[in-house]
Amino acid sequence: MIYDLYRRITDLGGPLISLYLDNRRHRGKEDPARFGERLGQPSQPRPPGPLVWVHAASVGESLSVLPLVGRLRRRGLGVLLTTGTVTSARMVADRLPEGAIHQYQPVDRTAYVSAFLDHWQPDLMLWTESDFWPNMLSEAKRRAIPMVLVQGRISPRSYARWRYLPDLIGKMLGGFDLCLAQTEADAGRLRDLGGGDVRCLGNLKYAVPPLPGDEAELERLRAAVAGRAFWLAASTHPGEEAIIASVHRHLAERFPSLLTLIVPRHPGRGPDIARKLIALGLSVAMRSAGETPRAGTAIHIADTMGELGVFYRLSDIVFMGKSLTVGGGQNPFEPARLGCAVLFGPRMENFPDMTAHMVAAGAAIEVKDADDMAKTLGALLADPERLNRMKAAAAAWAETEAEVLDVVETALAPFLRAAERRHARP
Known part of the structure; x- marks a missing residue:
């Protein structure tokens, strides 16, 4: 009928x-x-x-x-x-x-x-x-x-x-x-x-095969961040950058040369994110302006299209956005496929089975809020052996699922x- x-x-x-x-x-x-x-x-x-x-x-x-x-x-x-x-x-x-x-x-x-x-x-x-x-x-x-x-x-x-x-x-x-x-x-x-x-x-x-990445650009970024502790916040949404800035400031007391990389889900938000972070007293470099992280750069905003594959290859630790202030989550399989240790917030409704399996396999950790994220990141940055075990678990899990x-x-x-x-x- x-x-x-x-x-x-x-x-x-x-x-x-x-x-x-x-x-x-x-x-x-x-x-x-x-x-x-x-x-x-x-x-x-x-x-x-x-x-x-x-x-x-x-x-x-x-x-x-x-x-x-x-x-x-x-x-x-x-x-x-x-x-x-x-x-x-x-x-x-x-x-x-x-x-x-x-x-x-x-x-x-x-x-x-x-x-x-x-x-x-x-x-x-x-x-x-x-x-x-x-x-x-x-x-x-x-x-x-x-x-x-x-x-x-x-x-x-x-x-x-x-x-x-x-x-x-x-x-x-x-x-x-x-x-x-x-x-x-x-x-x-x-x-x-x-x-x-x-x-x-x-x-x-x-x-899905690993995201592509420009090898020459990857080597250039590796040279720019050599010797520094750093982590990546990927596919972030409004409100999450403020939390990431808070985490950065907390961790910078323990890791003075810390660099935080932010790849917003929508690159057009880059200038607005930069203004807000600069207002918080943080030194910011913007990729869309051709800027590279320097010794004094606290936050590098990669507000460009199609470069997540480069930044996943660069980073050992990746936090997936749209999981704290905005619900749903972004695909955590992509960084795991490239051997990254993965963190995400509690609001990963679009990937309930995937996130549960990743946590069970030791490939990912769920963080509840800014304090929990800072604590988890600090533990991983301070313990290279634990970080390497988590990276290996992520790569092995992704290979099996593929x-x-x-x-x-x-x-x-x-x-x-x-x-x-x-x-x-x-």
Whole structure:
């Protein structure tokens, strides 16, 4: 009933959908050069042979499935990756394996969806996380396209909302031949909402390769900080820099040459952060201004894009932001993958299983507040052997978790073989 209503509204609402898309285009939220893709009009031909369609809503989901896309290409399968945002399209443009195709996801209107599927005719659909679109999933099911949910995720908030629409979510989840959940909690919620064959094999975010880093820049920074005690606060959010400054001042009494590195989540906040820290009497260097940490620099603000890989390689100890004043947390797997000892605050709601496993493995420590952070950092800086053990534990844990890609590929093998047989020559 709800799905029929949704379909009628989206079919009859063509003019309103067009106005909405035009507004997004004027605000830079749509790609004018490839706008037709959003209407189901392809900009590239379908490659010959078996084609696996992978859908990832935005940047985070795209990054998590890129290793899987690479495996599919090495197997000789054609891959079509769809995303819904301009930012994700720019990101995958430089990272997609050779031969893989990117297209924008068509808007969930039956005419657009049908045109998209008529052209691409995928042999297998891999849908990520929780970006469920009724018309797309229903039409794929009607065409008997095998469907697998990978990285399946249902947050507690989404679960509460979906329980008011059991028929709609049940119809969508029931169309998947296999549901691979990120966590056991996600698996339970997927089963309860109507998922059939639901399994938890691990999180593909663990399979993402280490962040890249410029080796020449890394060596230049190593020379600049040589002989100093230092630590990194990564992906910080408003309010956290004041706490970090407090921790720095406390630790500087014990480690006079201490340097604190701050990489804000949003680089545009750099000048504002600098003004506030200077007002506290701290000496600040800004990377966006071409400044390098000097002997008297207390805080170095790396307010640039795409350099976290450099700073993770530089630092032994990393505190992950968005976990003290702002909730949710940032991905702690990235620094662990590069052998960093990881600290985070108590508000890591986006990574509950990951953080619990890291703490249990000795790869990370949760700090409650500024005092707890200062105490923990001081202990690690003063005990190189303990710090090295923690770094080794982080690297070992990350390496073990990265094997999830093999497990997921094994689960997908029957579907991949079926796609290959469909195009096999006698």
